[in-house]
Amino acid sequence: MEANSSVNHRIARIAAHLRPLTEDVCLTVSDCRAKGGAPGFKVAILGAAGGIGQPLAMLMKINPLVSVLHLYDVVNTPGVTADISHMDTGAVVRGFLGQQQLEDALIGMDLVIIPAGVPRKPGMTRDDLFNINAGIVKTLCEAIAKCCPKAIVNVISNPVNSTVPIAAEVFKRAGTYDPKRLLGVTMLDVVRANTFVAEVLSIDPRDVDVPVVGGHAGITILPLLSQIKPPCAFTKKEIEYLTDRIQNGGTEVVEAKAGAGSATLSMAYAAVKFADACLHALRGDAGIIECAYIASQVTELPFFASKVRLGRGGVEEILPLGPLNDFERESLEKAKKELAASIEKGISFIRK
Numbered sequence: 001m002e003a004n005s006s007v008n009h010r011i012a013r014i015a016a017h018l019r020p021l022t023e024d025v026c027l028t029v030s031d032c033r034a035k036g037g038a039p040g041f042k043v044a045i046l047g048a049a050g051g052i053g054q055p056l057a058m059l060m061k062i063n064p065l066v067s068v069l070h071l072y073d074v075v076n077t078p079g080v081t082a083d084i085s086h087m088d089t090g091a092v093v094r095g096f097l098g099q100q101q102l103e104d105a106l107i108g109m110d111l112v113i114i115p116a117g118v119p120r121k122p123g124m125t126r127d128d129l130f131n132i133n134a135g136i137v138k139t140l141c142e143a144i145a146k147c148c149p150k151a152i153v154n155v156i157s158n159p160v161n162s163t164v165p166i167a168a169e170v171f172k173r174a175g176t177y178d179p180k181r182l183l184g185v186t187m188l189d190v191v192r193a194n195t196f197v198a199e200v201l202s203i204d205p206r207d208v209d210v211p212v213v214g215g216h217a218g219i220t221i222l223p224l225l226s227q228i229k230p231p232c233a234f235t236k237k238e239i240e241y242l243t244d245r246i247q248n249g250g251t252e253v254v255e256a257k258a259g260a261g262s263a264t265l266s267m268a269y270a271a272v273k274f275a276d277a278c279l280h281a282l283r284g285d286a287g288i289i290e291c292a293y294i295a296s297q298v299t300e301l302p303f304f305a306s307k308v309r310l311g312r313g314g315v316e317e318i319l320p321l322g323p324l325n326d327f328e329r330e331s332l333e334k335a336k337k338e339l340a341a342s343i344e345k346g347i348s349f350i351r352k
């Protein structure tokens, strides 16, 4: 009893030196390790108790570049945090529950990943999620602007084509907007494209690299099959099959889950792949190129997904689209129409 209370007392004293948190945030034994000052980045996951959030939290806990991992949700974070904090990897894990702990979750973060919000059910489009998720993303981004305005922000919540413009408007209003630091996560489209192309070619998906540009919904997802590595000429039939499968990969999962949500495990994998790229870039590693949905001048649209070079400041260079074939040029025009409407919807949600 006595030994326990003395340990708890020491933990509380150590933790008091670590972070400016309010007193009602509970301290855990894992706080002790933060004193060692393990090198690495501080990462917050908002929506950490969800279908994506939980496996994402687990995978980020394994990431050696992460020293502190904050798990925030409006439900269930104490359990998820207790569970994940038992993993014998370096990152210190802390849980935050409910709106009153949101700001504590965000103070000092280098990277904030947002998978908060409702997922699709069969028959829904991603845009059908707008009414609920727009408000969630707005609230979370207001807190980010206040507590960690320099953090890199990875937006996963759908409809990404609109939630990224919403986040941008919130940051503009707060006077903290840095377009280089706000990235919509479209990595799952690239992951799917690599997988489906590898299936067709009967090769290892790790050897395939398909650029996917545009946005993250239906026809706005535009795989540039003419630019894949290794270079490969597809038949018209293969191009139609692959484009359709990549554009509707999300729906394929939603239908298979039959009302139990959308992609969570492959999304957590894709989110970690993308977050890991951001962390390596923050560390100063050179030559990190990924696709992301960002503020862009590649087309006349204010936001567009394309290949970007990541660096310490976030997006350091937006790569040109490169040569497109007739099919891709035509698809791009269709994608831009839908994308323009989704962007406008997001912007006017904040400006109205």
Ligand SMILES: NC(=O)c1ccc[n+]([C@@H]2O[C@H](COP(=O)([O-])OP(=O)(O)OC[C@H]3O[C@@H](n4cnc5c(N)ncnc54)[C@H](O)[C@@H]3O)[C@@H](O)[C@H]2O)c1
Pocket: 046, 047, 048, 049, 050, 051, 052, 053, 072, 073, 074, 075, 115, 116, 117, 118, 119, 120, 129, 133, 136, 139, 140, 155, 156, 157, 158, 159, 160, 185, 186, 187, 188, 189, 216, 261, 262, 263, 264, 267
């Ligand atoms: N960008 C992509 O490629 C991609 C891929 C898959 C899913 N998604 C989207 O990610 C989102 C989450 O999907 P999921 O399957 O994890 O859903 P989920 O319902 O399993 O989890 C969402 C979590 O968000 C939490 N939440 C709700 N309101 C919140 C708030 N105000 N603050 C913090 N947390 C809040 C919920 O409590 C829940 O734990 C959905 O919008 C989905 O469409 C995007």
Ligand SMILES: O=C(O)C[C@H](O)C(=O)O
Pocket: 119, 120, 126, 158, 188, 216, 249, 250, 251, 253, 254, 262, 263
């Ligand atoms: O399809 C969805 O609703 C979720 C996600 O955007 C996906 O692509 O899997």
